[in-house]
Amino acid sequence: MEVQGTVTEGFEAVREAFVRNFEARGDRGAAVAVYRDGRRVVDLWAGSRDADGPAAEGTAGGGSGAWRAGTAQVVRSATKGVAAAVPLLLHQRGLLDLEAPVGAYWPEFKAGGKEHVRVRDLLAHRAGVPALERGLSPAEAVDGVSGPRAVAAQAALWEPGTAHGYHAQTYSWLLSELVLRVTGVSLGSWLAEQVTGPLGLDFWIGLPDAEAGRVGRVAPVDPPERAGALKVRPRRNVSEAWADPHSLTRRAFAAIDPLPDENAPAYRAAELPASAGIGTARALAGFYAALIGDTEHGARLFDPATTALAGTELSAGADRVLVVNTRFGPGYMLHGPASPLLSPASFGHPGRGGSLAFADPEAGIGFGYVTNGLAKSVTADPRAQALVRAVGASL
Template identity: 40%
Template sequence: MTREIRVQGTVAEGFEAVREEFTAVLADQEPHYAGQLAAYVHGRRVVDLWAGPDTDGGTLYGVYSSTKGAAHLVVALLVQDGVLDLDREVAHYWPEFAAGGKGAVTLRELLAHRAGVVGADAGFAPDELADDRAVAARLAAQRPFWRPGGAFGYHALSVGALAGEVVLRATGRRLREVYEERVRAPFGLDFFLGLPEEHEGRFRTVLPMAPTPEQRALLAAAPGGPHDLASIAFNRNAALPTDLEALPNSRAIRAAGPASAGGVASARGLAGMYAAAATGAEGRAPLLTAETLGVFGQIQSAGYDLVARAHKVFAVGFQATSENWYPFLGAGSFGHSGAGGSQAFADPRAGLAYGYTRRRFAFPGGAAPENERLVRAVHEAALAAR
């Protein structure tokens, strides 16, 4: 049964079909749906839509692994500056990381999820997960779960902490500080790594997944056990297993902003960050040069992901958006989705930056299925507007 949901916000001329598609998509969502859609084309915001109770364009949601996009953008800036070298060993910046046979792992391999340190043998306590330095210290001593470089698997709750420690060792500053100074504040982005107390009133708690009986059966039948790679990567092997759905609902997580999954953002903030990176926005030049965009959009890992147990494709840190989900996007499109359903990316060839959030945790986790329709509508409008 479909129902009508009132869509609010604006679209630029030529993007009316995006509003129509958003309206059509929402008609099939559950009764408590709330979400946002935003897009920029060549630095101009052309889509700014939202729907649902207790929601407007400035509402903030937990965006889970879409946070990783902010972390990888910081690394890209430092590589562009010459402060970091993708092909230097991580241990060059962080000597303790060499323990357990990880001495030859390069920064490029680490960002491409090839290092094999997806988690810790005994898992992490909740206070550790909120502290990237605590996670990094534990992982420095951890032996890899596969021969580094020999395979790849999603470092779901660890890659941001590992990248952050490299940034700290190379610059003397925490990753979230560099992000705030060079990315968030200059562009006025509603995308926070560490949500200030004064913005707490804009945050909405994540609503848990609401699967149908058929979907519950699929979840129950999923392969894996308490100590497999996926459980280790998502900290389900800990004494107090992580409830991923509730993670952003912790003030400790929101305040600390761990760089793997602790970010808080609106769709405007997600799309705005990718516009800032690739095309420029708010009258400012792009943060990344064409050369850097080419380097960080280049595919590094493609094939069977040992954690996801599925075919996945990663660029340098970022997900290869066109290869994982939307083949109609331009080659070199890069971004990062989040477990709750968020999606964010840049398609430099189309001059497009996209951001989507939702309040209800999506089934089965990861980029919500409705993104397929919304991305296509936005992309077609962007191409037609050339």
């Protein structure tokens, strides 16, 4: 496998793990980037631009099907971590109170026993609405109206604030409508205008037409090596729960039914902050690096109090949707058995199927891994975990 890009001396282990992902863990096209103390120390890419396109071997250095430095991909739920910066920045600027009821900003949301849901509950998957009575069609999911209306009308499935369960799809409409009510603009627009645009980061929630040609195709893969995959087995694991059409796991992911075509232009253009973000590994790593410190892109985004808040545990223990123990801060997944990150100080978010991005304030690390080969893993993907371990060894 011909790998493109650079690694700073001392981080050669990351390149070795990246190569191994292609040789033994099923990667077809991928990129990884790492910042340390605001400086990019890893920037690698290889393979084919499209997971269902030409074979990865030998394509990295050229050819129309090669993954290039600016290739972007759908990163699924890794989008949630980028989107979470919006409410935290609004809070930092005094525009959003995390202790206030969501209904104070969005009165219609009070229906169905949700009048006491706080903003912090919404961000930490404690709002009690991970599923809908009727799944929305892909067209309804992206129209900007049907999703917020459905979650506002939905009765809470447990007493809000008393438990947590991953709001896999409904998080899109919960967060986007809250931001719209506070700012008057969509979350994707606010992010582009206030964060990614000024920083020059190639990440979008709502892909502009002009950038469509840079985005590769994603497709399922079945990596031959499963070392490092999640081995936590409570009453049943997430795969078994997914197979049960009546489980809360299946219903949560089926809040969009059928699941949309992630390669379709309409989906890529949609502002779905739970799942439809598109970007490069370099942009994800640069984004998280900018949250916690000054970088080549500009000044630090989070002040020290907001950085501490991002890593504060708000939910922990048995997850009613993912059926493993998970830990969440305000919008971020935290280091734990379900998603091992670099250290207990890390905060970020994986994407189902492989992608991962996070910050570690103590180590000064911003990390981003993007792949077009979507494995069956929900969290703790072996390819991403191998890279995280290599970063830790390099430190």
